[in-house]
Amino acid sequence: MSSTEQGTSSAAPAEPTTAPESAAAPEVPESFYYVHGKDKVVHKVSAGALQHSALIHGMISNLGYTEEQAKANPFPFENIDGDILQMVVDWCNQHKGKPTPPEDTNLPKQKEKLFDLVLAVNYLEIKELLTYCCKQVAMMVKGKSPEEIREIWMIPTDAEDEAAEKEAKKRAGKEAAGETAAAAGDAK
Amino acid sequence: MSLSIFPYVVQKEILDNMTTSNLFLLSFISKNTKKLIKSSQAKRFKSINHIVYADSFSDLKDSRKVYIPCMPKSDYIMELFERRKETENNYFQLNVGGKTMNFRLSAQNLPGTYLHPCDKESAIESVHKYFLDFFGDTVEHQWYQWISYDRDFIPHLPKLSLCLTFFPQSYRTIDVESLEKFFDLSPVLKRMNLLLYSSDLFRPESKFYQAESVYVKLYSENVPTFLRHFQGRQAFLRCSNFTILKLKEFMNRWRSGEVCQKLEYLQVRFDLDGTLQNQFLNASGVKRIDATKKLPTHTLPREFQQPHCMNPDPITSSTYIVRETDYRVASISVQGDKIRFGVWKETEEEFLRMVE
Numbered sequence: 001m002s003s004t005e006q007g008t009s010s011a012a013p014a015e016p017t018t019a020p021e022s023a024a025a026p027e028v029p030e031s032f033y034y035v036h037g038k039d040k041v042v043h044k045v046s047a048g049a050l051q052h053s054a055l056i057h058g059m060i061s062n063l064g065y066t067e068e069q070a071k072a073n074p075f076p077f078e079n080i081d082g083d084i085l086q087m088v089v090d091w092c093n094q095h096k097g098k099p100t101p102p103e104d105t106n107l108p109k110q111k112e113k114l115f116d117l118v119l120a121v122n123y124l125e126i127k128e129l130l131t132y133c134c135k136q137v138a139m140m141v142k143g144k145s146p147e148e149i150r151e152i153w154m155i156p157t158d159a160e161d162e163a164a165e166k167e168a169k170k171r172a173g174k175e176a177a178g179e180t181a182a183a184a185g186d187a188k
Numbered sequence: 189m190s191l192s193i194f195p196y197v198v199q200k201e202i203l204d205n206m207t208t209s210n211l212f213l214l215s216f217i218s219k220n221t222k223k224l225i226k227s228s229q230a231k232r233f234k235s236i237n238h239i240v241y242a243d244s245f246s247d248l249k250d251s252r253k254v255y256i257p258c259m260p261k262s263d264y265i266m267e268l269f270e271r272r273k274e275t276e277n278n279y280f281q282l283n284v285g286g287k288t289m290n291f292r293l294s295a296q297n298l299p300g301t302y303l304h305p306c307d308k309e310s311a312i313e314s315v316h317k318y319f320l321d322f323f324g325d326t327v328e329h330q331w332y333q334w335i336s337y338d339r340d341f342i343p344h345l346p347k348l349s350l351c352l353t354f355f356p357q358s359y360r361t362i363d364v365e366s367l368e369k370f371f372d373l374s375p376v377l378k379r380m381n382l383l384l385y386s387s388d389l390f391r392p393e394s395k396f397y398q399a400e401s402v403y404v405k406l407y408s409e410n411v412p413t414f415l416r417h418f419q420g421r422q423a424f425l426r427c428s429n430f431t432i433l434k435l436k437e438f439m440n441r442w443r444s445g446e447v448c449q450k451l452e453y454l455q456v457r458f459d460l461d462g463t464l465q466n467q468f469l470n471a472s473g474v475k476r477i478d479a480t481k482k483l484p485t486h487t488l489p490r491e492f493q494q495p496h497c498m499n500p501d502p503i504t505s506s507t508y509i510v511r512e513t514d515y516r517v518a519s520i521s522v523q524g525d526k527i528r529f530g531v532w533k534e535t536e537e538e539f540l541r542m543v544e
Contacts, residue, residue, distance in 0.1 A: 111189065112189050115189045115193065115194075116189075118194060118198060119193065119194070122194070122195065122197070122198050130198070130201065131201065131205075134198065134201040134202045134204070134205050135205045137191075137202045137205075138202050138203075138205035138206045138210070141206075141210060141214070142207075142210060142297055143293060143297040144213075145213070145280040145291075145293065146213050146214065146216040146217050146280070146282065147280060149213065149214055149217060150217050150218075153190065153191040154189065154190035154191065154192075155190065155191060155192075155217050155218060155221055156190075156192075156218065156220075157218055158218050158219050158220075161218060161219070161220050
């Protein structure tokens with residue numbers, strides 16, 4: 001039900017629909033919203049699918065946009081890569097109005113992509129997908145030695161942590177000194 | 189891309205989804221990682237009641253598994269090997285509490301370390317100390333051991349209690365006196381499982397009676413003596429015959445607060461005697477609840493999960509006695525070849541309020 005569009009329009013009521021369709025109830029036309037990522041590619045997504053994202057759901061629930069307004073004001077997620085946003089949109093569409101299964105095997109296996117997806121999903125507050133992603137991240141280190149885990153997750157050693165801490169302290173000290181000097185200059 | 193790019197809530201969720209053995213391995217990566225695990229998993233670790241170091245009867249004591257007992261499946265943390273597999277060279281080294289130890293991962297991805305005979309006790313001590321720091325020192329640690337000889341290796345470590353099961357065939361050759369010496373040298377006794385084919389019993393001050401839970405098969409004439417001295421919480425006795433006189437003696441002593449003050453559960457199994465049930469029902473001092481009422485059930489948590497361990501059965505009985513010193517109630521059931529005696533936390537008044 002999703003489509004990736006640039007500049008197309010479709011008629012939709014302002015209120016997003018959430019109730020599942022039933023034979024007896026009168027059919028309520030579904031409303032759509034538009035989102036784009038870093039690549040500016042606009043994705044048309046139904047309000048039902050967007051319900052998975054607590055962030056977007058909160059944004060749209062009181063907007064009262066008409067279709068034209070929704071289309072003219074796509075939600076920009078400049079911090080999310082286009083392909084990652086596409087994955088998120090696809091997942092939301094696939095799981096629209098359905099109970100989420102205990103496992104999701106369609107998540108990216110590649111670490112960089114998975115980590116980007118985790119960041120995006122956490123930002124968009126998609127709880128179930130975040131849980132799947134975190135499980136997948138946890139699975140990456142199953143059966144690995146501590147050194148292998150360190151490499152996979154790029155965890156600094158104690159020495160690296162100490163050096164970074166020293167550096168941070170030094171920087172903070174310099175900044176504080178700079179501020180004091182600036183304040184003294186102002187006073188003069 | 190590093191794990192540190194994730195906010196704390198995400199890192200926590202990732203760690204929440206890791207097995208305890210993986211968290212254990214992860215904790216060796218850096219001090220900060222260990223700190224993160226301990227803070228994010230504080231609630232999970234706090235829920236750990238106890239950690240078991242269990243020897244394996246089936247593979248001739250070659251390995252000992254360390255796990256958190258839980259239902260339906262225990263959560264395994266690591267293995268301790270008593271014999272090195274020379275064919276395997278895929279070891280990695282970890283600094284466990286200041287001691288460098290060789291580890292390898294099993295087919296089930298469980299970390300395991302080899303205990304050199306000369307260095308066994310200090311290696312176990314290091315692992316134990318590490319666990320106390322990692323999981324918190326409120327977690328109880330239990331060392332399960334099948335005892336074949338009184339010279340079997342038992343680590344003496346703080347906060348490590350013993351759960352001993354004596355091999356019947358070897359125990360027959362061990363006299364009560366040498367067993368007493370063995371107990372005296374042992375750390376805290378948590379649970380014991382033994383066959384006592386001896387007309388002698390332990391001295392009243394023996395550590396044997398201080399074990400929290402005991403399963404013992406003993407001569408019938410020794411049962412009253414055992415019950416006079418036992419100071420633990422649970423006892424499962426097996427004997428050939430148990431008479432109404434012995435039961436009355438025990439009930440009277442318990443009622444007056446003279447014996448078994450910490451007792452929560454007693455079970456005596458004997459060779460079937462159909463007359464005991466009727467004799468018990470007519471015994472004086474036994475109180476009864478109207479049989480038409482709905483009776484409360486006395487239950488205790490299943491503390492031990494190994495197949496050879498006994499756990500208390502629930503007791504639903506209309507008969508009970510009351511301890512004079514604190515008015516606490518004990519439900520008593522005499523059925524078939526078993527007497528079950530379960531002590532409630534409630535006083536008689538509170539207990540009767542539970543009867544519907």
